[in-house]
Amino acid sequence: MIMKENNLQVEAIKNGTVLDHIPANMGFNVMRLFQLHKTNQRITIGLNLPSSALGVKDLIKIENLYINEEQANHLALYAPNATVNQIENYQVVAKLPLSLPQNVLGMFHCPNTNCITHDEKAVESHFKIIQKCENIHFKCKYCEKVFSKETMTHHQA
Ligand SMILES: [Zn+2]
Incomplete structure (x- = not known):
């Protein structure tokens, strides 16, 4: 084995x-x-x-x-x-078992610098996960823009 x-x-x-x-x-x-x-x-x-x-x-x-x-x-x-x-x-x-989450909260920055999540520190980032074939995309709940996984950056702990 x-x-x-x-x-x-x-x-x-x-x-x-x-x-x-x-x-x-x-x-x-x-x-x-x-x-x-x-x-x-x-x-x-x-x-x-x-x-x-x-x-x-x-x-x-x-x-x-x-x-x-x-x-x-x-x-x-x-x-x-x-x-x-x-x-x-x-x-x-x-x-x-691993399955993709439907939503990811508070873990990633929104790459859109105009997004409200950058101004309002109290607003937790919130992305809907969209899978297209092998590719995973993140859709911001607030600015509604869609980003590829590669452009996402983590919140610094
Ligand atoms: Zn956003």
Whole structure:
């Protein structure tokens, strides 16, 4: 099995979450997405690991932290084919399904500098997610402009 081979590339964890099959170079975006730079838990990152499905991939292991389904859906924005395994006592106890969120609130800046969300700090950014074939677009609730995923930037934490 391919899975077994991959699991040996990074040391096993006892309890926590393994985010696998992240496209190479997306690992740091995922770190930021889950605010992993702020945790005190042990995190193991594998970058550019060999993958039979992707060629190369990134992988993140987070000890003692579990992500919920909503967070898994946010992950789908960056890595729609990623796998999220929850580990307890070295065993995979759950695999979270990834599906794109319908709306994303407060996570991204609106690229439109005239958008009200830039002036009114109290207004939380709100994008509707639109998927067209392989491409993901963000539609701002306030200025109603549509942006490609590549133009979106994260709020700085
Ligand atoms: Zn906007």
